[in-house]
Amino acid sequence: MTLKAKNALLFGLAFLVAALAPVGISSKFYLDVLTLIFFTAYIGQSWNILGGYAGQFSFGGVMFFGTGAYTSSILLITFGIPPIFGIFVAVLMGAFLGFLVGYLSFRSGLRGSYFALITLAFAELLRVLANSVEFTGGGVGLFLTYAPGLKNLQFVSPTGFYYFSLFLLVISLVIALWLERSRFGAQLVAIRENEEAAEALGIDTLKCKLYAIMIMGGMGGAAGTFYAQKYLYIDPPISYSIALSVEMLLVSIVGGLGTVFGPLIGSIVLHVVNEVARHFIDTPGLSLIVYGVILIFIISYLPNGLVGLFRKTRGKKEDGGA
Amino acid sequence: MLEVKQLTKRFGGLIAVSTVDLSVIEGEIVSLIGPNGAGKTTLFASIAGFLKPDGGDVQLHGQSILNLKPHKICQRGMVRTFQITQPFAALNTLENIMVGAYSRTGDKALAQREAERVADIVGMTSQLHQKADGLTVAARKRLELARALATKPKLLLLDEVMAGLNPTEIDEIVDVIKGIRDTGVTIFLIEHVMKAVVNLSDRTYVLNDGKLIAQGTPESVASNPIVIEAYLGHGAAAAMAGEGAT
Numbered sequence: 001m002t003l004k005a006k007n008a009l010l011f012g013l014a015f016l017v018a019a020l021a022p023v024g025i026s027s028k029f030y031l032d033v034l035t036l037i038f039f040t041a042y043i044g045q046s047w048n049i050l051g052g053y054a055g056q057f058s059f060g061g062v063m064f065f066g067t068g069a070y071t072s073s074i075l076l077i078t079f080g081i082p083p084i085f086g087i088f089v090a091v092l093m094g095a096f097l098g099f100l101v102g103y104l105s106f107r108s109g110l111r112g113s114y115f116a117l118i119t120l121a122f123a124e125l126l127r128v129l130a131n132s133v134e135f136t137g138g139g140v141g142l143f144l145t146y147a148p149g150l151k152n153l154q155f156v157s158p159t160g161f162y163y164f165s166l167f168l169l170v171i172s173l174v175i176a177l178w179l180e181r182s183r184f185g186a187q188l189v190a191i192r193e194n195e196e197a198a199e200a201l202g203i204d205t206l207k208c209k210l211y212a213i214m215i216m217g218g219m220g221g222a223a224g225t226f227y228a229q230k231y232l233y234i235d236p237p238i239s240y241s242i243a244l245s246v247e248m249l250l251v252s253i254v255g256g257l258g259t260v261f262g263p264l265i266g267s268i269v270l271h272v273v274n275e276v277a278r279h280f281i282d283t284p285g286l287s288l289i290v291y292g293v294i295l296i297f298i299i300s301y302l303p304n305g306l307v308g309l310f311r312k313t314r315g316k317k318e319d320g321g322a
Numbered sequence: 323m324l325e326v327k328q329l330t331k332r333f334g335g336l337i338a339v340s341t342v343d344l345s346v347i348e349g350e351i352v353s354l355i356g357p358n359g360a361g362k363t364t365l366f367a368s369i370a371g372f373l374k375p376d377g378g379d380v381q382l383h384g385q386s387i388l389n390l391k392p393h394k395i396c397q398r399g400m401v402r403t404f405q406i407t408q409p410f411a412a413l414n415t416l417e418n419i420m421v422g423a424y425s426r427t428g429d430k431a432l433a434q435r436e437a438e439r440v441a442d443i444v445g446m447t448s449q450l451h452q453k454a455d456g457l458t459v460a461a462r463k464r465l466e467l468a469r470a471l472a473t474k475p476k477l478l479l480l481d482e483v484m485a486g487l488n489p490t491e492i493d494e495i496v497d498v499i500k501g502i503r504d505t506g507v508t509i510f511l512i513e514h515v516m517k518a519v520v521n522l523s524d525r526t527y528v529l530n531d532g533k534l535i536a537q538g539t540p541e542s543v544a545s546n547p548i549v550i551e552a553y554l555g556h557g558a559a560a561a562m563a564g565e566g567a568t
Contacts, residue, residue, distance in 0.1 A: 183424045183433070190421040193410035202396035202425030202473050
């Protein structure tokens, strides 16, 4: 069997297992953890498209998430538009915000840490804004009514949200797989590796980076709606939390930058480590320390993430066989 | 094909390129030589859209390309290579060249075929799957050339593709460049290796302190006293003439 066929079979099996998992798992806790893993993998992938493939690190990725959460929630509360439509507006708003931030920063040639910081500044700005204006509910936040149904993207059992998050995850994987095979993906990678050479070879670097941040923005917008409908409450610190900005880059870096499965693997590892540490260690805060130590270990010893480790061992095996 | 008119580029108080006029005609190999720091690479960068000139005009096929970004200029058929090679380090040779080929097609299979064709022209077929950061200097120079060629240029600007190569490698790349010209690509190159300049070019321009000081066939330029003085210092031409007489 060729490697490609083997991989396809493996992914098919993994998907089947994921799709059937709720049948076997009756515990609400485990389904919730899986939902969270998929959600983090999804939002990590949105970061990975701009950060991992195009090489533009952002520290304010949460801005799209927050804007999406507010968009669909305000549409629902103020205008009575159900989230099943609101989520698409959230995607558009996220993409539009991506365009705005991207245009302002890429146009003026901001790269590297400067770009990272400007995204952080935008996210903070939006948090302060959401806190100050009235239509976001200000510091009080927005409460959403519990009214389960597909129209509201709310579900009675955790299984519904599980499938919702799985759906988002699959979309993000499809986007990443498309990047791996398409001209656009190759151009993003070229920009990451050497922007000047990419420009010399006919790549419209500004346009490509804008598309990438717009995809990230759109994905983040949908994630916001997901969150709002699952937890039924948003406020500025939740919607524009720096912690989520960090989490999405963390899962990508731990799993493997610029890879299809990096964010998913990173998300699995981080959540499992987190849950296990919390389960076995009673002293409050100690689990976070353990979590931190493991992170430091992964980042120092696996510069290409866990996917890199997997590739290395597989590469050796293939070399040995030849 | 390429017309450069009164091109000037300043960096603060330093005039790196001063009112340069030059032209490249279709089918030619034209070279640009000059001592270190003469402004050759600056001139190239200004022509290819990487630097914004402070004065003058650059025309490709009779149209000004002065305010176009490099990728637009590339789409119009003029592409440059870099003196210090700029490979996409994490990608292999094939993927590197495919990036160039993607400027003409969105189809992966087509781009790959084009990249393999170009790799064959520059003699990199055996290195297609080697990562770019593991390539030797000579191979990186070839890769630089191959990537540019994959964009299907009509005019190729080569910035010192022979620097750092040994004589055998230089002979090989001279043949490659001649082969490229024979496929109908016009070539404008910066070069220090005089043997290659004489061997390759139809015409040569000499740049010194940002100004053109001589032009003509490579042989006539090489024996021009002004050029000799620019390279070797004041009085050098007279001294050489004296040595020749005794």
